[in-house]
Amino acid sequence: MFSIKSSGVPLCDGISRRELIRIGGLGTMGLMLPDLLRAQENHGRIKPIGTAKRCIILFMSGGPPQMDTFDPKPEAPVEVRGLFKPIRTNVSGIEIAEHFPLLARQAHQYAILRSVTHDSNIHTVGAHHMLTGNPVPKVAIGEISASPTDFPHYGSVLAHLRPTKAYLPTAVTLPQKNTNTDGTIWPGQGGGFLGAQYDPLYVTAEYKRLQSDPKFYENCKFHTPALTLPEGVSQERLKDRRALLETIERQARRAEQEAKIGVLDKYREKAFNLLSSSETLRAFQLDAEPERLKDRYGRHLFGQSCLLARRLSEAGVPLVTVFWHPDGTSASPSWDTHENNYYHLKTHLMSPCDRGFSALLEDLEQRGMLKDTLVVWMGEFGRSVQVNPQGGRDHWGACQSVVMAGGGIRGGQVYGKSDKTSAYPAENPVSPGDIGATVYSLLGISPDAEIVDQTGRPHPLVRGEVLHPLL
């Protein structure tokens, strides 16, 4: 196989985009039009900011209620403002809900966006929009599942444009893939039209709930099934097997003459490196963290996931997504509090969230990482301002609060304003595309850089404006 002479702009590791395409498994003769167009992808005209080296997304699956979290409305009628009281934060003039006491002490670190808006009340449609910065490219009248026509997740775009060279994946998702109760996979969390090879590495967790107090867990263990050696296979045996495999392939004396399948070797090497590098394995092991810190993050799945996210970021994974895990009763899994909103928020949603999120900010700050680590807290939508007869709040895409911190974001501010009931933006409405443009720009990628779908159609990464007031 010979490589295409590059006329593209080299990426930061000196490999041009075209080179990557070649490595990506396409022989030059096999280049097809979409590939040709991909090779000519436009790197964008908007100069990126580039103050963030990495990003952690905390995704509150289900949709957290804005008025009960970061946008309290004490002046609103009781059926809107609900049962929670606002509390002061350490930044004067900024108040958040009382069940976020730890986060209230961190307000100087983050910016609250109170006017984020999009037009869907469907979980999966909103999630695609928030997780990719782009609306779903089709008309959806109900829940949808992941499809190869979806836009790629932020992490998948990074894997496509700026893959890690190290023994680490570019994007990791934990503690599980985001799925509906019927098992359908949410769109927006994978490679989408770039292809499944850009999916993040999915890490799953195993945990036990405390009998005495089911809202707490003990022994959270994270599995990287793909990176875990099977029972009976030690590192030593894996090494032997690798040697055997290489001998067998050498003896078959074919590979060098069948260039096309040589690409597989690159992945195999990366896989062996992932499996045997102590650096990689350590990045995935929480055991090395002090007990005190584990306590600080909270002994629950979200807290421990935040801790693992920090470990992975520190080790060099550029994008980690933590999904809120389905939890609570079947009547109200995750943040989807259609029933007993206040009970669920109080007993098993806000407290772990408060702990994990605030610990993450604190920990990143203490390690000097917050200045170049962007943290984004969001859900697929907000919740309705009227409490329904079941004491719950329903889906509401028109307004939600998003929190951003680190990586160049100026903390201690509120951007945008919702109306008096938090039903609609009142000032500076922010679209998911604006958030996307800001995320990409902070990460050093032009938001108008183009990626090409399977039909050869070019798309800008996002259609939105960088939110300069946040910086």
Next chain:
Amino acid sequence: MRSTLCTIFLLGILGVLAESVSAQVSFLNDVEPILTRSGCNQGACHGSQFGKGGFKLSLAGYDPDFDHESIVRMVRGRRVNWVQPKSSLVLQKPTLTVSHIGGRLFTSDSSDYRTLALWIRQGAPRPNPKDPRVVQLLATPERRVLHPKERLTLRVFARYSDGTQREVTAHTRINSLREAVATVTPEGLVTAKANGATAIMLRYAGLATVAHIAIPYAPPTALKGFAPQNFVDRFAMKQWQELGLKPSETCTDTEFLRRASLDLIGTLPTPEEIRAFCADKSNNRRAQLVERLLARPEYADYWALKWGDLLRSSRATLTTKGMWSLSNWIRESLYNNKPYDLFIRELLTAQGSTFSQSPTNYYRIASNPQELTEATAQLFLGVRIQCARCHQHPFEKWSQRDYYQFSAYFARVGFKASGDYGATSGEQILYIKPNGEALHPKTGERMEPTPLVSGNAPSLGSHRGDAQADRRIALAQWLTKPNNLNFAKSVVNRYWGYLLGRGIVNPVDDMRVTNPPTNPELLEALAKDFIAHGYDLKHLLKTIATSRVYQLSSLTNANNRTDEAFYSHFLTRRQPAEALLDSVCFATQVPEKFEGLPVGTRAIQLPDTGVASAFLDSTGRPARTTVCECERVSEPSLSQVLQLMTGEVINRKIAHPKGRIAELIRAGNSPKNIVEELYLVTLSRYPNLEERKTALGLFTSSKSLQSAGEDLLWALLNTKEFAYIR
């Protein structure tokens, strides 16, 4: 002195005269080409759906009236300054006289500038519908053989509706489709780079054409020692000779057995089959093998999987009962070797219940005229018409009118709920509504049902579809007419791509002028042969599989090493996800248990992708949400590699107490037998001497037979030779 002044004066007059008599600048034929060629109206710039910087143009100029309006009337006419043409934004921006994010596109002394300025001075006239239209693009030369480093200047001419012709090279967008073979400058200067063939794509005024460039691998010579088996070989050979390509050797018998078994029935050969085939000394053993394979029931399973992918049979869209109904119909059609034209006619014209009239489910998956238009065009004609839903296709002649005229065939398809299985059963009845029309989205005009006629396809004739009747019948009749070669070409190209690793048109479902076949004569001959044999899919497979082209080794020689387009050697490709899982199950002798299906159900027999399997997902099983062949991923990925190395499925099976290793040991086999057996069940061949030695050494040094066997089986399952069809 006097005469000089006079001359200057005269020249001045002449200059003015020359300008005033110069022809009226045509928006369609002069202005729009400048906007297109300069890139103003491309998708990344003002041609974007939302425009750029408040200025929006139609993508590649497909809507001249809109563009004129946008330039002349919007932003209160600031883009065009009648008093001072030079101050027009439309001249200042592209020359960077004022800041322009798109940069400098031309200078103020260029002919483009002068044309635009003259157009403004003439009053910036509207697009005149009476202006001649471009009807054809011609490349000169149309095809040329070059030597590496040789250069060639391409010229492009447009033929207009009034019969005139003019050179349009300067305003044509020119791209090489394979830059490794030949590059081309925007001005049309082609430079030959490396051996192979490429097309240079030329686009002007919504039309596209190509010029063919070939750079031979060696001086063209007659091929000796290659005995063609059938017409496939003759057409391939003709091309090899022209390109100076030397084909690889014929593959070995065991290679052929494995290749044909995987390709035709998605199944590895058993050790017994391998031994018997090696012992077969008849001359036509390969052809007989192909016959035997096509007669096996796995044929229907494996090809039902492929057609299930294409037609997107899935419980997620059809309900479980609807999905089984469609999947069973597909499988039965293949089992009975239903002629392909009949298969598609039944599919397209079905009416009634989605539970009992299986093919009606096609209309549930693509559930509106737009989706049906796109799916039908791509599946059965290989035409990707999607682009034309919103704008002119950027690489083909298809316009929005073509799109909506085709969609008119589906405008009267209706569904109603049925009560037969209860109100919540999900059963639907397809019926033909008495009315329903497709309208042009811009003009609102009612669209006549019209087929997508490209190349030499027959025009509609009487296939407009009666207003009272089911329009789909007219469509199905047109589509499956024996002289509609494109219908046959689409499917033979797919099948060729499945077996040879690359379509003659590639991607296999993207047939258009600007994506020409690498061997047009071969494609046409395959299509005609297929039609002549009654659209017999098994005959098609037999024709391909018994050709010598299909039987070439995957090992290359010095001459054909870089060829990936002309089939001078076999192109390796990974086993499809389902076949790969079945191969693992077969090699380890531990079947997979799929939820809701009996033990022993193979992965290639799964009716849809609603059956959970992490192995299949990470090895590229498609979710059946698009009709694009690209949905099935065969490119290697990290998760696929990890699945085979540390995946739970593979390691559990290798170490299974009733698995292959345990059983071989229990039966008292010697290490020598175990080694041989493991090679046969994974790589479908005997180990060579060196391989035997290595493997036996492993058995001597290991702590147990079991662990040595496990390690060897693991290594074999992780070889590229195992995962690939080659």
